[in-house]
Amino acid sequence: MDTEVWRPLLHDNGSKIVFLVMDGLGGLPREGDGSTELEAARTPNLDSIAPRSALGLFDPVGPGITPGSGPGHFALFGYDPVENTIGRGMLSAMGLGFDVTPRDLTIRCNFATLDREGRVADRRAGRISTEKNRELCTRIARAMKPMPGVEVFLETEAEHRALLVLRGDDLHEDVAETDPGVTGELPVDPTAKSPSSRRSSEALVRLLAQVREILRDEPQANFILLRGYARFRAYPSMRERYGLRSLAVAGYPMYLGISRLLGMDTHRETGGIAAEFDRVAALIKDFDFAFCHVKKTDSTGEDGNFDAKVHVIEEVDAALPKLLAAKPDVLVVAADHSTPSRLRGHSWHPVPVLLYAATARYDRLARYTERQAAAGSLGRGPLKNVMLLAVAHAGRLKKFGA
């Protein structure tokens, strides 16, 4: 629905909306009984609210499209995930909790091995250790002499992966990625692909020449490859878009980083699921909207560990009363995408969504599972619709038209 249609209808009635997001929740049937992770889990608390909820199945980006974490979360918050892209460099910055400013160009950076002819021999530098990565980043940072007017930050992620950030005026992202994508080729030059990116290109050419010198005696990590250029981009905040003072609670920096891009107040809570829920309940009084992120449904799915994923779902369920203590007028239980343990990765399968509110036309379905959600009255649609549905169920939208 066009923003121009509903934005004039917003009004603040003091109601509260909570989104419980289990990352990668959607699953696939296992061998044997054909249960998905959600179906196999014992979830008495979810089972007690499911019959009084409206359910549906939602596509984070579109039918058949497997979303990354960025698009999945943009869709959850009602931002079109195709229009509101987030580059890989920016996602790395979010993951590190790097405080991005509007003058920043963020870049995903891999340590790599060049052979004697300067061709890429290993695009991951033999997956050097994270400690080695840190040592190299420090060495580069000390020795490099960036172009005047440009600040450079190099931050270790893990193994061969790092984040490079250029900060300055007129830095644009339309620069050639230097990773050739295959071994046996020379790194690509970071040439400007449009006139506006000339300055970024110059800064990177200069930097790469220095890095080549600084790392010349390294046996493995003797160069860096650049991709995923992403300039800072301003998104309308949740406050601007929906009039919602918004809170995000998560254990992982990346989700807090995305939330911060949308103007949410972010709180890192590493004490586990129950602690996150307690945190939401403790903080909600100053907010209209709270996003609470559970990571381990995704990571267990990525590990291909069906039973571990089931266990995480059961842990969420056991802690649910703590989240309900926040007394949301609308509780949405959802996911940013599916990560079936059978596929060991993100997938395109739609995600089940549960909407629990006094204003819900509840479906009387027994459980919150993918198959039950397929019969729910929210139907099958784009995930980005769910946010507005939540706002409506919270009584925050007036009538359209006379």
Next chain:
Amino acid sequence: MDTEVWRPLLHDNGSKIVFLVMDGLGGLPREGDGSTELEAARTPNLDSIAPRSALGLFDPVGPGITPGSGPGHFALFGYDPVENTIGRGMLSAMGLGFDVTPRDLTIRCNFATLDREGRVADRRAGRISTEKNRELCTRIARAMKPMPGVEVFLETEAEHRALLVLRGDDLHEDVAETDPGVTGELPVDPTAKSPSSRRSSEALVRLLAQVREILRDEPQANFILLRGYARFRAYPSMRERYGLRSLAVAGYPMYLGISRLLGMDTHRETGGIAAEFDRVAALIKDFDFAFCHVKKTDSTGEDGNFDAKVHVIEEVDAALPKLLAAKPDVLVVAADHSTPSRLRGHSWHPVPVLLYAATARYDRLARYTERQAAAGSLGRGPLKNVMLLAVAHAGRLKKFGA
């Protein structure tokens, strides 16, 4: 679906389509057994056709959007409800059965009380009686001297509400609304917000000065406030759009007025539901399409009277054989929006639609209810799609493409 795709496919096979629209039909579960109004109603006649029908749940404007009566009906007739807006003044004119011409600017007008400083003391003039309103409208009409070339009509609605219509050339709607929206402020001047509206503005400034004089000694209703300016707008007729000679039967002028805007032949029938159905059956032979409007499902919902709404549904059901006597090739039972008695007003919840036709791939669902419709094969989609589905089921659309 784009009009250009299907319009060339239309052909007239003499079939007949009937839309039975129960205004505000969609409901919410009541306390206790969790039944909606439709579920609680005894509907043996609807129950007899439901299993041989295709069902679905439809959003009049979009998920989460609560429609007014205008958008709800435009969507029912397959007109995009966001593109085909209708202003409040025009809706008032429709409600009064005022015969709007293409030279008209319609305005929603409230009698109000100004204090001695000319500030708005009561935006509704103490809700004066409808008789008082009539008396004042007559007095103003007799005493006013409109700008040359502009005719002015002032028609009582009810209590403090009236309809003001300017008729003339070059009258546009882009004029400032004079109702400040709060008390203690001066009325806003009806200034032109664009050059095209200068003439409307001049006519209104002159008129308001006269009204102030005419009403100066009134204790309560000593001024009028203007809003909801709506110029006549031409919509393609049902005949032009679908090739359907169309009939509307309703008890309330507003729905006939909207129908007239779409070129339907309108018949007011105030004898109740059965009389409306008889009227459709009697007139259908000269038409291809009939719209039959039941108001009381909405008004009982607005009253918050669950049982009364159930009773209206049962009354419709009992009379249904009279409508089936019209022998429609396609019968659609639908609503323009939900008005759950629990919410005492329009809501965003999708409306159940039943399509009964020999060509329907029927769902074998037991009843026409919101929850059963959620499982229907028409799925969940925009309400504006239903009209074309009806046209297709009536055999009025040829094949697309070779």
